[in-house]
Amino acid sequence: MTETFEGGCSCGAVRYRLKSRPMFTHCCHCLDCQNQTGSAFAINALIETSRIEVLAGEPHKVEMPSPSGRGHDIYRCPTCEVALWSDYGRRPYIRFVRVATLDKPHAIEPDVHIFTRSKVPWVRLPDGARAFEVFYDMKQEWPAESFARREAASRAAVA
Numbered sequence: 001m002t003e004t005f006e007g008g009c010s011c012g013a014v015r016y017r018l019k020s021r022p023m024f025t026h027c028c029h030c031l032d033c034q035n036q037t038g039s040a041f042a043i044n045a046l047i048e049t050s051r052i053e054v055l056a057g058e059p060h061k062v063e064m065p066s067p068s069g070r071g072h073d074i075y076r077c078p079t080c081e082v083a084l085w086s087d088y089g090r091r092p093y094i095r096f097v098r099v100a101t102l103d104k105p106h107a108i109e110p111d112v113h114i115f116t117r118s119k120v121p122w123v124r125l126p127d128g129a130r131a132f133e134v135f136y137d138m139k140q141e142w143p144a145e146s147f148a149r150r151e152a153a154s155r156a157a158v159a
Helices: 031-037 144-158
Strands: 005-008 015-018 024-028 042-048 052-056 060-064 072-076 083-088 094-098 112-114
Touching: 005 052, 031 042, 042 144, 094 144
Parallel strands: 024 112
Antiparallel strands: 005 015, 015 052, 024 042, 042 094, 060 072, 072 083, 083 094
16 A cells, blocks of 8 residues: 655645655755744755645745755745745656644655755754765665656656
């Protein structure tokens, strides 16, 4: 049986379901995530766009600049403006779902902490947490099954 997760915005206008576990989950401590969330970090579950089922409403896209120059689209509820997921680098086959918008946000833990060079000094990472000052080598860090899912989604997007 495939594990699913449901979530939505604060006002309930947009509801969604993840049709499987995410491929990988980041706890991002970059300054952009801090600024855009008004928090010390953002927890993003990376999942294929095709595995997100919108149950109610329709998020709208807000285009943002990004340090990479590739762009960053944030999908928000049109009513309460809560950010539900992002498309970093404008890759339509993958989304970075904001774990805090899940009905059970603590059901998905971060696999890695990234951009810890800009981590808020008073935030303490859990013992044994995989942490990277900037980013990491995906082939080394991602489970083989998750990496294969990502590659399949990427290939399907260009087919």
